[in-house]
Amino acid sequence: MASYGCCIVLEILLAIVLPPLGVVLRHGCCSCEFLISLLLTLLGYIPGIIYAIYVIVTVDPDSEYRRRRDGDYYVVVS
Numbered sequence: 001m002a003s004y005g006c007c008i009v010l011e012i013l014l015a016i017v018l019p020p021l022g023v024v025l026r027h028g029c030c031s032c033e034f035l036i037s038l039l040l041t042l043l044g045y046i047p048g049i050i051y052a053i054y055v056i057v058t059v060d061p062d063s064e065y066r067r068r069r070d071g072d073y074y075v076v077v078s
Contacts, residue, residue, distance in 0.1 A: 011056045019045075019052035026056050033059060 015022025023037040033055045041048030 008056065012053055015052035015056055016049055019048035022052050023055055027059070 011022045011025050013022075014025065019041045020034060020038045023031075023034045027033045037048055037052050037055065040051050
């Protein structure tokens with residue numbers, strides 16, 4: 001099995017060639033990140049690349065899944 005760093009490099013290379021593909025490998029095809037990446041790529045190739053690389057490097061899909069599953073939402077009461 002490939003190491004974590006190798007997977008990140010492969011996802012970034014794919015994100016440069018076709019931004020939504022890199023995001024799909026990291027987050028899946030039904031995620032909000034994929035839809036935003038697809039929209040930005042359709043509107044402009046460079047914004048799609050920038051967003052895809054940002055999402056691949058910074059957003060951890062496992063922590064997002066755990067947060068949604070456990071219901072760790074913060075409600076601000078004013």
